[in-house]
Amino acid sequence: MSSRINIARPQANYNSDPHGLSNTRQSSGYRSADPEDPLEKLRALSKTVEDNVEIYSQPLKPHLPAIGRFLIVVTFLEDALRILTQWSDQIWYLQSHRHFPWGISHIFLILNVIVMLVASSAVILKKHTEYAVGGLLSVVIIQGFGYGLIFDLNFFLRNLSVIGGLFMVFSDSMVSRKTLFAGLPSISETDRKKYFLLAGRVLLIFLFLGFMIQGEWSIMRVFVSIVGLAACVMVAVGFKAKWSAAFLVIVLSIFNVFANNWWSVHSAHPTRDFLKYDFFQTLSIVGGLILLVNMGPGGLSVDEKKKTY
Template sequence: MSSRISISRPPGVSYSPDPHGIGNSRSPSGYRAADPDNPVEKLQYYAKQIEDYVEIYSQPLRPHLPAIGRFLIIVTFLEDSLRIITQWSDQLWYLHKHRYFPRGISHIFLILNVITMLVGSGAVVTKRHTEYAVAGLFAVVIIQGFGYGLIFDMTFFLRNLSVIGGLFMVFSDSMVSRKKLFAGIPSISENDRRKYFLLAGRVLLIFLFLGFIFQGTWNFGRAVLSLFGLVACGMVAVGFKAKWSAVFLVLTLSVFNVAVNNWWSIHSAHPARDFLKYDFFQTLSIVGGLILLVNMGPGGLSVDEKKKSF
């Protein structure tokens, strides 16, 4: 049997829903606090709302973002290693017939590429000797561009600039980790270096989207997406609302990657399959760099950081 207990309030004592003053008495920021006739304040309100939603819904994933970003950045190197191994004779034939590599040199070229990509990728994921791993993978990007004769191909050039930007983000992330390990030791010069690497990484990451704009046929949907993408790229480059812009680019590139670079739908014997597969994993790597940007922020050389000083 249940009983209902009522507690009467003494006369003259008013009821307070927050007797200890724990609640926040300040008026909430938002559209009601803004001038409804001012379009700038409206835009600031909606931008703030989007940032709040990004912060709220990214909280469960936030501890895992560095690992996800690092893994996505190195998947293009893992895929490239596997492709060289499984297509060894085709790779040698191309280097001999089209790039005029001597036979011994072509073997050494492929072996060094595979070893560097596998070892460097493993080091990036495990966070061991990250600086050397990033340097090795950076060298692979440059050497392959010259070795395969693609350095002057605009699409290849822009994509690989973005991959290099992702590697810079990994290097910046390793500086953050190292700073946490040695929190009591001042490292002014390292903080300065990290700011410049973050700036370079932000700027280079956006070149993939620029390559997307320059290639393909145009229609209304593509024009609208390109316009928003260009705005987001500019915001990432200057570090203004960089996290929101990076999230937008992550979502846009992910949808575009699955819809356009769907290599799994192409027959294994079709020559377009390898090209789509290469583009798919390179785009994943750049998405990984943007995820690291979402996690770390734009760094000291950015509009967002300067605004904190005022």
């Protein structure tokens, strides 16, 4: 027969929460964000939009650079085709209205067509991009003076945006280059890229400013202008730049189809060419915004600074 012997043991002071993790007292220091705070709701909404942009752009993301580059130069390809198909009209305009001497007008048009076709092809193929962008920039400037449109405000703002798109192309295709002169200070590839991205972001928004100052005003136009201007400012300073650029891509694409529907105008109507010109220029700016969605705003932006601090 067995017996059990109970041995009294001293009770240890046991604490189930030695680190005080279950302490329910409110801390006098940092306090967690209130989910009902309007600012927190706005942050949550912007995060959701950013995540959706990333998710839905994933299938297209490998192709975004090629799409963006093509759209940026499509206005130059269309312009070259227009000059070739309206050769006699172009010669007549330059000689009669711009007072180009015979022969100079021909050289002017031929050089424009060659540079636009060759440089646009180089941008699409990512070959000698620096020279191609320089050539297209020269076409924008020379045509502005040649056709007498340099002082037209709408033309000026639109072409600033096209130049912004070309800067985005240059940033997308940035390559490392060794300094030509040893011992002299040089700007690194990363620094050059962020400066061109900043310039491209700022210049891209001028198209929308041109949209705001032309046309008749309505309640819908006021609403779109306010929201679009806010998105433009966000793009320029680089705050939530990806989703604000994606928003502008959608808005400008819809606006372009309905406002610049040149295909619905008779071929003999004088406004057809103007609508066609505006349509393809807007496509170029959309291409620049697509490159911004793909690359991000770069180092000189609020989004990038928020990662540091």
